[in-house]
Amino acid sequence: MHKRSAEPLLWLLFSAGGVASAVFVPVLVLLFGLAFPLGWLSPPSYEHMYNLVHHPLTRLVLFGVSVVSLIHAAHRFRFTLYDGLQIKHLNELIGLLCYGGALVLSIWAGYLLWTIG
Amino acid sequence: MADKITMQVTRYRPEEESGATVQEYEVPCPKDWVVLDGLNYIKDRLDGSLSYRWSCRMGVCGSCGMTVNGEPKLTCETFLSEYGAGPVRVEPLRNFPVIRDLVVEIGDFMRKLVAVKPWIIRDQEKPLIEGEYLQTPDELEEYRQFSMCINCMLCYSACPIYGLEPAFIGPAAIALAQRYNLDSRDQGNDERLEALSVHDGIWGCTFVGECTAVCPKHVDPAGAIQRYKLTAALEELKSFVLPRKAR
Amino acid sequence: MSERHAYTDYHPRWLRSRPSTYWWLERRAYLSFITRELSSIFIAWFVVYLLLLVRAVSLGDSNYQAFLAWSRHPVVMTLNVVTAFFVLFHAVTWFNLAPKAMVVHLGHKRLPASLISAANYGAWVVTTAFVLWLLLGG
Numbered sequence: 201m202h203k204r205s206a207e208p209l210l211w212l213l214f215s216a217g218g219v220a221s222a223v224f225v226p227v228l229v230l231l232f233g234l235a236f237p238l239g240w241l242s243p244p245s246y247e248h249m250y251n252l253v254h255h256p257l258t259r260l261v262l263f264g265v266s267v268v269s270l271i272h273a274a275h276r277f278r279f280t281l282y283d284g285l286q287i288k289h290l291n292e293l294i295g296l297l298c299y300g301g302a303l304v305l306s307i308w309a310g311y312l313l314w315t316i317g
Numbered sequence: 318m319a320d321k322i323t324m325q326v327t328r329y330r331p332e333e334e335s336g337a338t339v340q341e342y343e344v345p346c347p348k349d350w351v352v353l354d355g356l357n358y359i360k361d362r363l364d365g366s367l368s369y370r371w372s373c374r375m376g377v378c379g380s381c382g383m384t385v386n387g388e389p390k391l392t393c394e395t396f397l398s399e400y401g402a403g404p405v406r407v408e409p410l411r412n413f414p415v416i417r418d419l420v421v422e423i424g425d426f427m428r429k430l431v432a433v434k435p436w437i438i439r440d441q442e443k444p445l446i447e448g449e450y451l452q453t454p455d456e457l458e459e460y461r462q463f464s465m466c467i468n469c470m471l472c473y474s475a476c477p478i479y480g481l482e483p484a485f486i487g488p489a490a491i492a493l494a495q496r497y498n499l500d501s502r503d504q505g506n507d508e509r510l511e512a513l514s515v516h517d518g519i520w521g522c523t524f525v526g527e528c529t530a531v532c533p534k535h536v537d538p539a540g541a542i543q544r545y546k547l548t549a550a551l552e553e554l555k556s557f558v559l560p561r562k563a564r
Numbered sequence: 565m566s567e568r569h570a571y572t573d574y575h576p577r578w579l580r581s582r583p584s585t586y587w588w589l590e591r592r593a594y595l596s597f598i599t600r601e602l603s604s605i606f607i608a609w610f611v612v613y614l615l616l617l618v619r620a621v622s623l624g625d626s627n628y629q630a631f632l633a634w635s636r637h638p639v640v641m642t643l644n645v646v647t648a649f650f651v652l653f654h655a656v657t658w659f660n661l662a663p664k665a666m667v668v669h670l671g672h673k674r675l676p677a678s679l680i681s682a683a684n685y686g687a688w689v690v691t692t693a694f695v696l697w698l699l700l701g702g
Binding site for chain 3 (some may be wrong): 202218221223224225226227228229230231232233234236237238241243244246248252253266269270272273275276277279280284285286302305308309313314315316
Binding site for chain 2 (some may be wrong): 207209
């Protein structure tokens with residue numbers, strides 16, 4: 201009987217996160233990381249941000265993108281530690297720290313986006 | 318263009334020494350000579366004790382894979398003239414245990430190859446009287462690229478994951494499994510899934526992509542692996558949601 | 565499936581070498597690979613940054629302004645410049661490699677890889693335009 205492993209599911213989530221982060225994050229980094237702080241563009245007014253962020257669709261999309269992007273990052277980082285540093289014997293610990301970290305941040309994201317307004 | 322080139326060849330004689338040494342040889346380098354010609358010259362004229370594998374000398378048998386100036390190459394397809402004035406450093410294929418000089422142990426790959434069942438698997442063999450299996454050109458095209466593998470193992474040498482984790486099943490084994498998975502005559506996808514969808518199977522691959530870069534037959538094992546990851550992941554998801562009996 | 569290797573005269577000791585800790589520096593392709601993998605840290609950082617922004621907005625105008633001021637802090641700015649590089653590197657490598665996994669057939673013919681890549685880039689452009697419009701338009 202084929203022993204069930206978490207790897208296939210983790211890979212699917214990793215892939216979803218890869219797409220989501222590749223598609224959404226660059227423009228956001230460009231704006232909130234560079235353009236607004238550097239003064240190339242003026243940041244949106246508070247009212248604009250308030251309306252945007254409170255919209256249920258925005259919150260849903262933000263939550264979705266955040267969670268899969270966090271899992272994507274955790275998955276990739278886990279393999280980087282495992283292969284890059286050759287610390288195979290700490291496999292369980294690495295898994296726990298990476299996916300655990302993603303879980304904690306996802307819960308925070310969920311709490312934040314749920315309790316808005 | 319000098320008419321001689323220096324070849325720095327790794328020697329390892331386990332009955333005499335505990336580690337590898339480098340021996341230099343001056344060999345002629347006519348325009349059309351490949352590294353293998355250089356090695357054959359050394360063995361024939363300079364040092365008969367040099368050990369290495371080769372066979373067809375035309376890039377189809379996969380025997381003569383070695384590390385030339387740090388790159389995994391088929392020595393029968395690598396021209397000495399590529400290296401200008403030289404020197405040309407020839408080492409055994411990396412990531413494999415060395416038995417002697419340039420000869421590496423390939424038993425690990427052989428076992429992994431068998432594990433993926435690289436043959437047509439049928440639930441029911443067609444009786445001879447019904448004639449041959451028919452296949453359209455499009456159906457052939459689906460797996461043709463992966464059938465080009467000559468088992469030279471340059472991909473294993475280039476794969477850092479295989480170097481770090483020898484239990485990893487490796488690029489060629491997965492590409493060959495895909496050659497059969499995608500063959501319209503084959504019905505063995507489920508059987509191969511067991512061997513492949515494990516941590517040291519396809520899930521160990523992090524898509525470095527060097528396997529595809531060094532493949533002399535343009536098999537694109539990295540592509541085969543990524544494609545199979547999607548197939549296997551969806552298959553696993555399906556079997557989780559819909560137990561096997563219901564399908 | 566291990567073999568017991570008895571080292572006799574006819575089975576001499578094989579030479580095995582372990583990869584160096586700096587294996588990823590040995591080839592340009594390996595370095596490029598590790599860079600791509602390290603982008604994961606910066607993706608995670610920016611998700612946190614975005615959530616901090618959302619939190620600031622939820623707490624009120626003064627918090628939002630404070631966040632914007634903090635985003636101008638030289639350390640944060642430097643971090644975000646580096647993040648921008650890594651995020652772009654991730655996006656480009658992802659879209660270029662995606663066709664390897666996504667093999668799409670239309671009838672019996674396979675869609676060319678360039679088409680799949682183009683579709684991915686297209687989705688990127690459309691989403692970017694949409695987000696720009698959401699944030700800067702209206």
